Amino acid sequence: MMVHQAQQIQSHLLLTDSQINSIAGATSGILVSVLVSPLDVVKTHIQVKRLPKGVANTPILVFMYRLGQQEGFRAFYKGLGATMLGYVPNWAVYFTTYQWLKKQFSYLTLIPYGHDMLINLLASIIAGAAANTVIAPMWTIRTRMMTQLNHENYRNSFHAAQKIYQTEGLYALYRGLIPSMLGLIHVGIQFPLYEYFKKKLATNSSSDQRLSIKQLMFASSISKLIASCAAYPHEIVRSRLQNAGHARHIQLTSSSLTVPFHEYKNVRDAVQSIAKEEGLRGFYRGFLPNLIRTIPSAVLTLLSYEKMREFLADNFGENSIEL
Numbered sequence: 001m002m003v004h005q006a007q008q009i010q011s012h013l014l015l016t017d018s019q020i021n022s023i024a025g026a027t028s029g030i031l032v033s034v035l036v037s038p039l040d041v042v043k044t045h046i047q048v049k050r051l052p053k054g055v056a057n058t059p060i061l062v063f064m065y066r067l068g069q070q071e072g073f074r075a076f077y078k079g080l081g082a083t084m085l086g087y088v089p090n091w092a093v094y095f096t097t098y099q100w101l102k103k104q105f106s107y108l109t110l111i112p113y114g115h116d117m118l119i120n121l122l123a124s125i126i127a128g129a130a131a132n133t134v135i136a137p138m139w140t141i142r143t144r145m146m147t148q149l150n151h152e153n154y155r156n157s158f159h160a161a162q163k164i165y166q167t168e169g170l171y172a173l174y175r176g177l178i179p180s181m182l183g184l185i186h187v188g189i190q191f192p193l194y195e196y197f198k199k200k201l202a203t204n205s206s207s208d209q210r211l212s213i214k215q216l217m218f219a220s221s222i223s224k225l226i227a228s229c230a231a232y233p234h235e236i237v238r239s240r241l242q243n244a245g246h247a248r249h250i251q252l253t254s255s256s257l258t259v260p261f262h263e264y265k266n267v268r269d270a271v272q273s274i275a276k277e278e279g280l281r282g283f284y285r286g287f288l289p290n291l292i293r294t295i296p297s298a299v300l301t302l303l304s305y306e307k308m309r310e311f312l313a314d315n316f317g318e319n320s321i322e323l
Contacts, residue, residue: 025095039293046286079145
């Protein structure tokens with residue numbers, strides 16, 4: 001009798017594969033949000049700053065020192081609420097959709113057996129598109145929160161959303177969506193490579209094969225490095241478009257702009273303007289702090305996701321308890 005009751009209780013605690021992926025993805029999003037916030041702030045500031053051709057960015061350590069002097073320690077966590085509201089559901093949606101699509105595509109006869117790279121590519125791009133669409137407003141709010149001075153424009157994420165909507169319209173919250181979609185090349189490179197390295201590092205092809213922490217760190221860091229080099233310019237375009245309304249406000253209240261302000265009409269106009277005013281270098285502003293941030297971030301995201309997924313599958317998965 002007691003055994004039967006225990007089995008019933010255990011059965012209610014079981015999680016589906018989708019639920020496991022959602023929880024593991026959300027957990028990794030929380031960890032990443034908190035740990036990489038300071039570098040996120042620095043990177044975003046550098047990305048949105050407009051400089052003439054030939055003018056170098058302020059060294060990272062100097063910039064961080066000046067920012068700390070001007071605004072204090074709090075400055076490095078501006079937009080943290082928006083970051084968490086972005087990263088947590090972003091990775092929850094992404095990993096859930098990604099793993100589900102991988103299974104679905106493996107059943108399609110249109111994709112020849114053994115073409116794992118193609119399956120991973122399609123799944124990563126579609127999952128990325130779904131996550132981008134759902135989370136786009138939060139990335140815009142996050143950019144605005146990070147680049148404001150002393151919280152003078154937006155008190156918090158909800159105030160920022162309300163103010164942007166009232167003063168600039170719903171479109172402003174989605175201004176970075178198109179370049180984000182163009183940036184799907186990033187996940188389209190990163191995740192197939194990540195899966196490829198994982199497969200190569202595995203000692204055998206068994207489905208329950210689990211890699212060590214060092215192996216997961218290697219696979220995640222190398223795949224992220226390659227993807228970042230290829231896809232970084234879209235982040236510059238996205239950040240500039242997201243920050244357009246705030247940049248216009250700065251122009252109206254300050255006469256100390258380094259480059260005459262030109263509000264970008266769309267992605268094409270942004271690309272042409274950056275190329276003309278700042279050259280190729282303009283598309284890679286903030287690339288070094290981006291690497292310093294994104295590679296540890298990718299390692300932490302994927303490592304925490306994989307380990308949390310393993311823990312949940314072992315203890316709460318549908319196959320974890322023998323009834």
